[in-house]
Amino acid sequence: MVRESIRIRRTDLSDREFVTHGLPRRLWHDLYHQLMTIGWLQLFVSFALFFGGINLLFGGVYALQPDAVANVNPRGYWGLFFFSAETFATVGYGDMHPQTIFAHAIATLENFIGLTSLALITGLTFARFSRPTARFLFARHAVIRPVDGRPTLMLRCANARQNIVVEAAAQLRLLRNEITAEGYPIRRIHDLPLRRSQHPLFLFSWTLLHVIDEGSPLHGSSAQSLRESGAFLLLTISGTDETTGQTIMARANYGPDALRWNYSFVDILRTDEQGVDHLDYTRFHDVQPLA
Secondary structure: OOEEEEEOOOOOOOOOOEEEOOOEEOOOOOOHHHHHOOOOOHHHHHHHHHHHHHHHHHHHHHOOOOOOEEEOOOHHHHHOOOOOOOHHOOOOOOOOOOOOOHHHHHHHHHHHHHHHHHHHHHHHHHHHOOOOOOOOOOOEEEEEEEEEEEOOOOOEEEOOOOOEEEEEEEEEEEEEEEEOOOOOOEEEEEEOOOOOEEEEOOOOOOEEEEEEEOOOOOOOOOOOHHHOOOOOEEEEEEEEEEEOOOOEEEEEOOOOHEEEEEEOOOOEEOOOOOOEEOOOOOHHEEEEEOO
């Protein structure tokens, strides 16, 4: 078990950089999680390195007994390496084959490892490919403007997949540093109630509203106070994909610099002369100052 410092920059959660110390690194305990979270290119490179490395190892094992494998071509170690690759992948062309008890035993072991590895790699690839993913689009900025005479925080999201997400639910939270009455610093999470936190059929765009009244944790806040307290907004949206029946989820965060005070979102909906509605997502992220 190795303990080391890890530097993490999670721009999808916060603009700040974190360094963790003293956590045990248990690679084999979290191998499945690691392989599920790395990129596809890294995954296939890992598979290739594993395949090449284990065949280099078995090629050396076959070389421990001279003439353990018949018809080795090319002669020498690299011929045994290619024989190992054929055995590991259960190809078995037939020209090269074990001809001693030692070689048969090693080939049997290699076949078992190869079949097991193939099953694990197939399962892992399918698990990654079939993993439910949300294609939710979040506006880059959140705006604060009067609505019905009260200051209101507005956030905009959309379903970029353009299929129906059933019973979508949104949750908005404020995270910031505070000082307790005893002078103890604490990181608090505040729930920000939304006017409507559920959408029965999330298909196109959805604007979420939080009224900043006397009971709101944002009451009396400014861009400067939010920046000084290390605050940011965390928006999560989940729902059931009607196509697959799977639960999908996505999140976005907004730091103080992503908030636009006394701005409004540019309207992306227009109706043509034939009464057809058009949604222009090229302006989805656009905001404009209030007149």
